[in-house]
Amino acid sequence: MTKSALQIARAAYQPKLPKALKGSVKAVEGAATQSVADQEAIKQLFPNTYGMPLITFEEGAAVQLPAMNVGVILSGGQAPGGHNVISGLFDGLKALNKESRLFGFILGPGGLVDHNYMELTADIIDEYRNTGGFDIIGSGRTKLESTAQFDKGLEIIDQLGIKALVIIGGDDSNTNACVLAEYYAAKKTGVQVIGCPKTIDGDLKNEMIETSFGFDTACKVYSEVIGNIQRDCNSARKYWHFVKLMGRSASHIALECALQVQPNVCIVSEEVEEKNMSLDDVVTYIAQVVANRAAEGNNFGTVLIPEGLVEFIPAMKRLIAELNDFLAHNAEEFAQIKKSHQRDYIIRKLSAENSAIYASLPEGVARQLTLDRDPHGNVQVSLIETEKLLSEMVAAKLAVWKEEGKFDGKFAAQHHFFGYEGRCAAPSNYDADYCYSLGYTASMLIANGKTGYMSSVRNTTAPASEWIAGGVPITMMMNMERRHGEMKPVIQKALVKLDGAPFKAFAAQRDRWALTTDYVYPGPIQYFGPTEVCDQPTKTLQLEQAK
Ligand code: FBP
Numbered sequence: 001m002t003k004s005a006l007q008i009a010r011a012a013y014q015p016k017l018p019k020a021l022k023g024s025v026k027a028v029e030g031a032a033t034q035s036v037a038d039q040e041a042i043k044q045l046f047p048n049t050y051g052m053p054l055i056t057f058e059e060g061a062a063v064q065l066p067a068m069n070v071g072v073i074l075s076g077g078q079a080p081g082g083h084n085v086i087s088g089l090f091d092g093l094k095a096l097n098k099e100s101r102l103f104g105f106i107l108g109p110g111g112l113v114d115h116n117y118m119e120l121t122a123d124i125i126d127e128y129r130n131t132g133g134f135d136i137i138g139s140g141r142t143k144l145e146s147t148a149q150f151d152k153g154l155e156i157i158d159q160l161g162i163k164a165l166v167i168i169g170g171d172d173s174n175t176n177a178c179v180l181a182e183y184y185a186a187k188k189t190g191v192q193v194i195g196c197p198k199t200i201d202g203d204l205k206n207e208m209i210e211t212s213f214g215f216d217t218a219c220k221v222y223s224e225v226i227g228n229i230q231r232d233c234n235s236a237r238k239y240w241h242f243v244k245l246m247g248r249s250a251s252h253i254a255l256e257c258a259l260q261v262q263p264n265v266c267i268v269s270e271e272v273e274e275k276n277m278s279l280d281d282v283v284t285y286i287a288q289v290v291a292n293r294a295a296e297g298n299n300f301g302t303v304l305i306p307e308g309l310v311e312f313i314p315a316m317k318r319l320i321a322e323l324n325d326f327l328a329h330n331a332e333e334f335a336q337i338k339k340s341h342q343r344d345y346i347i348r349k350l351s352a353e354n355s356a357i358y359a360s361l362p363e364g365v366a367r368q369l370t371l372d373r374d375p376h377g378n379v380q381v382s383l384i385e386t387e388k389l390l391s392e393m394v395a396a397k398l399a400v401w402k403e404e405g406k407f408d409g410k411f412a413a414q415h416h417f418f419g420y421e422g423r424c425a426a427p428s429n430y431d432a433d434y435c436y437s438l439g440y441t442a443s444m445l446i447a448n449g450k451t452g453y454m455s456s457v458r459n460t461t462a463p464a465s466e467w468i469a470g471g472v473p474i475t476m477m478m479n480m481e482r483r484h485g486e487m488k489p490v491i492q493k494a495l496v497k498l499d500g501a502p503f504k505a506f507a508a509q510r511d512r513w514a515l516t517t518d519y520v521y522p523g524p525i526q527y528f529g530p531t532e533v534c535d536q537p538t539k540t541l542q543l544e545q546a547k
Contacts, residue, residue, distance in 0.1 A: 001127070010130045010426060010527060015084060015436035016464035018457065019059070021092075026060025027448040029053040033472075036206070036492055037479035045489050046475045048185035049178065049452030054208070055471035057444055065447055067099035068163040071117070074139040075108050075169030079200045079214025081427040081435030083128040083136055085168050088439025090125045096447050103160055108140020109173070112153040117160070130432050132217075133424040144176045150183050157191055164192035164446040166439075170199035170212065171491040174454060178474035179489075181452035192451035194442045195474055200423055202252035202540070205494045208456050208472040210545070213438060216430045216538050218246075218422035219253055220525045223260035225418060227521035230261060230302055234517055237300045239414045240290060240394075242387040244305045246419030250495045251306035252540060258506055259539035262513045262520045264301035265289050268503065269312035270496040279313055279357070283393040289514045290394060291401060294409025298517065305390060307381050307419065319354040320379055323369055326350070334370075346370055365389045387415045428525050429535050433464050441469040461537050461545040501543035 003011075032051050035042040043050045070093060074082055086104070093100040102120045105111030118124075118137065128136045144150070144167075157165070167177040174195040181193035197204045197211075200218035205211050222245055229241050243263075247253040251268045258266035265286055272282060286303055293301055310316045326349060327334060337345045343366055347355050358366060368384045391413040401407035427435060434457060442455040453471035460467055477491045496503055512518065526534045536542075 006426075006527070007131070011126070013130045013432065013527070015088070015130070016433040017437055017440060018467035018469045019465045020057045021437065021440050021444070021469050024060050024062040025057045025444050027444070028056045028058050030056060033476040035475050035478045038489075041480050042475055042478050042489050046178065046182045046452070049182045049473065050475045052452065052473040052475070054473070055445065055448070055450065055453065057441065057469045065096045067097040067101070068093065068446065069101045069103065069161045070443075070446060071103045071105055071112070071157065071160070071162045071165045072120070072137070073105045073109055073112060073165065073167050073169075074134045074137060075167055075173035075198075076139060076141055077170070077199065078134045078139060078423040079198045079212070080132045080217035080423070080425050081213040081431035082134045082139075082168060082198065083131050084427060084432050084435035085196050085198075085213070085439035085442070086120065086136060087125050087129050088436035088441075089166055089443050090120060090122075090439070092440040092443025093446075096443065103162065104137035107138040108142055109144040109167070109176075110140045110142035111137070112144070112156065112165070113142065113149045115152075115156040117156065130427065132426045143172070144180055147183065150180055153180075154184070154189060154191070162191065164194060164451070166194045166196060166442050166446075168196040168198050170201070171204045171493055174204070174474055175478070175490045178452055178478070181474070185451055192446055192449065194445050194450065194471075195454040196438050196442060197454060200253065201247045201250055202256070203247070203250035203494045204491065206477055206492070208458065208476070209454065210458055210460055211434075211538070211541055213431055213435045214423070214427075215252065215256070216434070217425050217428045217525065219256040219260065219538055220428055220522065221422035221425045222253065222418045223257045223522045224524050225421070226257055226261045226263065226302065226304070227519070227523065229416070230263070230519040231521055233300050233302060234519060237298070238410070239300055239412050240391070241302045241414045241416060242305065242391045243302065244307050244385075244387040244417045246382065246422070247306050247308060248381050249308050249311075249493055251308070252496055254304045254306040255496055255502055255506060256538050256540045258304055258510075259502060259543075260520060260522050261302075262509070262518050263304050264293065264514050266304040266506065266510065267306065267309060268496055268506075269306050269309045271498055271503075272309065273312040273314065274498055276314055278315055279393070282309075282313065283390060283397055286390060287394045287397040287401065287407075290398060290411060291407045291409065292515055294407060294411075296515070299410045302519075303390070305386050307384075307386065307417075309386050310384055310389075311379075311381060315353070315357055319350075319357050320369065322350055322354045324379070327370065342370060343367070362389060362392045382419060385415070385417075387417065391415065425525070426527070429527060430460070430537050434460060437464070437467060437469060441471070444469070445471045461541055501546065502540045505539075505543055
């Protein structure tokens, strides 16, 4: 494999570990835990894995453990640092016993069910240290949720003599990891299941999980590119750039990028929902910023848009819900309708309120709302061109305002969607260290016989040596939510808190950023150099952790 100069230098980087993990480790048990809500219901569903104590690792006396075989799975969307979780896990297992072995299940949870695996040897691991991507074993979105799948998995687990499975995934994958842990515990199989918090979206976090890995690197990559666009924009002074950013539910990515680059506008979906804003309210807000800047002679600017926005606009949410339902029940009839007649057909079939909203949408977006469904029948928000939807609607509003004498300027838009380009970037030092520590911690949880735990590394705004490693019972993060018409135990998704420090810092400055051109140009991620350039955590984390 040919490697770039940076890749070669980066391969030699030794990720930093918390002090407690550097030598022999002992597990200290904290207080028993409760789920964040619905305690009785969760306790009943997880009789074997509910209420377990928090675990913290401290330096301890050396012990020699028997060799163990462990399986690892990458689940869901890619996030920078996944390879370091695996290398940390590998190194932790080998530190406990050189004869331990690690098996990777190929292309996500489906690999466990289909018995598709490979052994991850030292040579393979060394090829992937500190690299982005999940290509070491691949990832997939198969959900592990049926007992048939669990039993099928058990066959290969038994065959390979696997003691524990590590599932690296987001909130849904970790929920399923917990269900699997409970099932294997109830069946007395002795197989342990440990989760690791992954997702660039940043929405798997809570009191014990400070951040999900990949968020740091992905936001830095997007902020670099948005910064470059802002310089271009401030040089040519003729375009408004509409930038959609990944984050299918929460707006953490958009908010973090806004804090890093100081754009003219950043929409935060959670605020739109809280204020019960309509699509027209959002469009009016952006158009007003455009008009105010135009009045000062500035016909350029930047607008950041979280990809999940449309599902947070209450009226759009209702429209999408009716569309999901209608298309699920009338899929065949809809497929027979000629493409050119589909829009009118939908307009005729929907309720009056939803029909009016649907009719007001630009042609392209209306089509995306009806055609692109995921395997669960839901709209795939990353395919909806919200950036175009908003800019077209802003243009239409400005045209009306021009007639009325309320806008005196020019409006030309450029569109961007940043998502995939950040998911496999080489992990920042923060993610490289954090992920390696998460993997290493997972190996210690396994060695201590734990199951149903998520690997946790905290205090990460301090130098890595002071980070606190341990385990959190996954049931502690759960509540009951309605999913596909049924109440289910799930890990609570962390949305942007409007009373949280990151949003407040943004809200306090956004009016100034809207009018003035106060752009920040963060530049590319630096892997070597002074610590203030290379090791800064996200603004979100710094603001959240500020005492
Ligand atoms: P995860 O929650 O699985 O980490 O994935 C997040 C994400 O990157 C979203 O931001 C985006 O909407 C989605 O994945 C895209 O999914 P896909 O890779 O299947 O196109």
